[in-house]
Structure formats: C-alpha cells, structure tokens
Amino acid sequence: MHYKKYSNLKWEIRQRLASIEAALLWKGRVNRKDLKELFGIGEIQAAKDFSKYHELFPNNMVYDRIIKSHIPSDRFKPKVLKGTAEEFFRLLQSVPPSRPDATIVLLNTLPSVEIVCPGERSYENKTLQIINQAICDRLKVVAQYQSMSTEVEADLILSPHALVYNGFRWHIRAYSEKHEDYRDFLLARIRSILPTQDIADQDARSDSLWNEMVDIIILPHPGLSASQSRVIEGDYGMVDGAYKHTTRGALVGYFLQLMKVGIGDKEREARVQQIILGNREELSPYIF
16 A cells, blocks of 8 residues: 555655665665755755655654664565665666766666576675675674685674675675685675674775775787787777776786686687786786
8 A cells, every 4th residue: 555655656756765765774774964965855855755755654764863864663674675685786786886876767668688697696685784784884793604615604703894796796895803804705605694883993994905906908819810809809999909997906806707817818719718818917916
C-alpha cells in the first residue's frame, strides 16, 4: 500500500526518497544537508522529503538529536531499494571515477543491453554495512578472516578506508594491526565482523601506496605487423604508439591482471597477446 503511494510520486521525489533510504541502509545516517547538497534543493523541500519518507515508511527511521541526523530504526527494512550487496556494488560501478558525486538516473525506457560479467561472489549484507559505515566514520572493525595462505581463520583489527573492485572481486583496503601495514582483504573471505567505536589510528592519508599515482604504459606487441599495430593503437586509443593509464600504486597489479600484461607478455604469440607492458622496470616495485 505504502509502496504504491511511493510509485505514484513524481520521479524527482522518488529519487530523493530512494537516496534517503540508501543513506540509512549503507551509511547509517542522513540529514537535510546531505539531500540539499546532492540534489541542489532548499531547506523547505528537504524537510518535506524527510516528512514524506517518514509518512510512507514510519518504522524505518528515527531522529538522533546527538548527531543531528536520521538513523535506521530497529525495525528498518528496505522499502524502495532491494537492499542487497549486489545492488550496492552495481550502483558503485555505474558511477564513473571522474564523477564521484554523480547521481544515478533511472530511465523507464532503455535500449537492449547485455553485460557479460564474471559469476557474482557471495557477500553478507551485514558485513558490507558494517565496513561501509566504518569507512564513513573512520572506525576500526574486528574481522575474522580466512586467508588462503593459512589453514585457519585469523582475528584481525582493521581500519578500512576504501572499497576496491578489481574487475572480478570486491576487496577492502585497510590497515591491519596484526600485519602493521595496509593490505587488501577479499570481502567474501570475511567470515564474521564486529563494529567498534574505536577511532582508526591509520587512514587513507598515511597509506603511501594508495596515495601514489603511477603511470602504466601499454604498447602493441613488437611481433605485430605495422598494419596490425595500427589497428591495436586505434583499438586502445593510443597516442604516439602508446596507451597511458594512471592509477594508484596499490592498484597497479589489478590493472595489469585485467589487461593481461606483465611477465612473459613479449614471449607470448603476438597475434594472441597483442599488447605488452611498456614500462615494466619502472613498475617493478609495485608488482615484482
């Protein structure tokens, strides 16, 4: 009944109400300022939107006077969104890195589109909620993690600061107190997790590999003919015979895996390999 009333609202109102629910679910709090900055609306309209959400879904949020924000109630259940990890990740993938503040526009009519993706991993919604809220609030978490390098699970105190998708799987970038270093941890291998109220001692600002930007140079395979090389140059948008990709030092290995370049690329058959890493020596501190 309430959802029918929601679906009958104007499109722009539905988008704002969906944003309120998304923030409640994944960030753990939302206020009028968030809505005003995201959609460029005024104080009165933002107040109306919160009133409308509460009218439609009265059991979903309560106001916390201490942090001056709305937070999920104990009876919160997604009403507008599916509330799944897959939905959250697809939302992240749909926002270009160059426009992190972009809003997602959902259209009623779309061309026929099919995207081939690797099989989806299994993620616990609660795990993702705790991690995402810890990142937002710069808090530590206690995670039970199963690495493939050890036979049993390990209890880790982590200070996560980013989610990372490598084209196949989701990781969290976090400082590990056990390892005394920043590492990537596969989200699907976190067996259990507990939030804490401990402020993270380490964050993205002290993660040197994360903050270091690195150029990766991709070249046509030297075994290709001149005509074949020109096709590859056009395919990758190369300039002066080279394609340059800039990424964080912590992500160099993931990009090379996706592009299938690096060790042994020159030795592989040219018509199959097609491209090679052009600055391997320069990148050796990050991958070898």
